[in-house]
Amino acid sequence: MTARGTLVLVGVLVSLAGYLWVAEVGRRTPLRASAPVEPAPLLAVPPAAVARVEVEEGTVHLVAIRRGGGWSDAEGRPWPRDAVADLLESLGTIRPVMTVDPDPTDPADYGFGPDAVRIRLLAPDGRPLLALDVGERNPAWTGLYARRTGSREVMLVGALLHWELEKLQAKAPEP
Numbered sequence: 001m002t003a004r005g006t007l008v009l010v011g012v013l014v015s016l017a018g019y020l021w022v023a024e025v026g027r028r029t030p031l032r033a034s035a036p037v038e039p040a041p042l043l044a045v046p047p048a049a050v051a052r053v054e055v056e057e058g059t060v061h062l063v064a065i066r067r068g069g070g071w072s073d074a075e076g077r078p079w080p081r082d083a084v085a086d087l088l089e090s091l092g093t094i095r096p097v098m099t100v101d102p103d104p105t106d107p108a109d110y111g112f113g114p115d116a117v118r119i120r121l122l123a124p125d126g127r128p129l130l131a132l133d134v135g136e137r138n139p140a141w142t143g144l145y146a147r148r149t150g151s152r153e154v155m156l157v158g159a160l161l162h163w164e165l166e167k168l169q170a171k172a173p174e175p
Contacts, residue, residue: 004051019130042146043121043130044159047088051124055168057117062172077173090164091121091130096155097143103152110154111135112144117165118149137162 043050053064053071064071064084071079104110117134130151138145143156 022066025056025166041092042094042096042132042161043088045092045123045129047092048119049123050088052120052122053084054089054119054120054122055165057165057169058115060169062168073173075173075175077175079173080171083168085173087164087168088121090160091119094161096146096157096158098156099153100156101154104154107135107147107152107154112145112146112147112154119162119165120149134161134165 051066052064055062063074065074066077067076070081071084073079100110107113112133112135119130119132119134121130122130123129133149135145135147135149135154136161137143138156141159143159144162146155146157146161147153
């Protein structure tokens with residue numbers, strides 16, 4: 001092989017390496033790219049910003065009003081210290097797992113009917129911080145169907161919400 005042949009082969013090799021660099025490495029996402037955006041938690045404010053909690057399920061209507069350092073119902077009976085705080089803390093960590101159906105034909109298929117659980121959290125000035133309808137459990141019982149009040153979009157959220165709602169109902173002040 002001559003020097004000229006060697007130079008031609010080196011030129012072809014450099015050209016191929018350049019092509020690979022531009023075509024393959026250049027397409028990759030840079031290392032500085034941001035991570036996927038995580039959905040916001042259901043309660044996007046600190047629990048301390050909530051002044052009133054309303055949970056309605058059928059004929060059961062629970063109310064917790066922040067008074068001083070604790071919570072009481074509408075008649076002034078105290079709630080156990082951790083009952084409402086645990087619900088608020090959980091709502092501040094629970095994030096939608098996925099959108100199950102952006103526009104369901106029949107929302108009742110997900111448990112959004114007259115007996116659906118409705119959660120409303122209000123600020124001290126009465127402004128709504130969270131308004132959520134909670135439907136049935138998913139078939140695997142790992143989550144609950146939920147949607148923000150006024151929205152048709154059905155989300156799947158963790159089953160922790162179901163447990164917190166049961167706990168709240170069990171600890172409600174006796175009339």
